[in-house]
Amino acid sequence: MKKQIWLSWSSGKDSAWTLHVLRQMPDVTVTGLFTTVNARHQRVTMHAVRLALLRAQADSVGLPIQMIHIPDQCSNVRYEEEMEKFIGKAKAHGVTHMAFGDLFLEDVRAYREAQLLKTGIKPLFPLWKTPTPQLSRIMISSGLKAIITCIDPRQLSPFYVGRTFNNSFLSDLPETVDPCGERGEFHSFALDGPMFNHAIEVSPGEVVRRDGFVFADLKPQHSESRKKE
Secondary structure (H helix, E strand, C coil): CCEEEEEECCCCHHHHHHHHHHCCCCCEEEEEEEEEEECCCCEECCCCCEHHHHHHHHHHHCCCEEEEEECCCCCHHHHHHHHHHHHHHHHHCCCCEEECCCCCCHHHHHHHHHHHCCCCCEEECCCCCCCHHHHHHHHHHCCCEEEEEEECCCCCCHHHCCCECCHHHHHHCCCCCCCCCCCCCEEEEEEECCCCCECCCEEEEEEEEECCEEEEEEEECCCCCCECC
């Protein structure tokens, strides 16, 4: 029997690539996506992506998306309460596994495993320990396209926000920054690649500083996206 999977979907390149990898596995079926949303700003948490673009991604990959609304400056206690309710909902939908795009942070993996312990749902980490210098290049060479939407200026210059995640971007990164931004140096929005049926059309908005981070807003274009043959 195939694993029935809901994928943690941040709207960024890693979760998009995780979907692509999962779809190559013969023993799994991805039946949905889920993400946390800042209830105050109505944006994807950390990535600050508009919900219209999040829905556009879900439409392009052909999967329903579940949104977990959490308050601004959410406490760990409140977050875990919301996740507990959400896990119960997932079980009611027949979900057997939840997949995550984590790469190498042991504490993050341990936290996710602890959240799902005794719930009956098992965690999957399809990209785990894939060397990020190689992974970032594979993503780009395979046609994944993404834009940097959030920068932690304590780790990376704000100059990088709004840039395209491509070979030039990787070449310009300081050696102290992980090529996939796994330590939170940057976050992205995936707009095209082998996991999408059509590209997500966006236009740049303003760049703002908020809560110690630098965000580049992306706006949906109203013209129809180009369908892939």
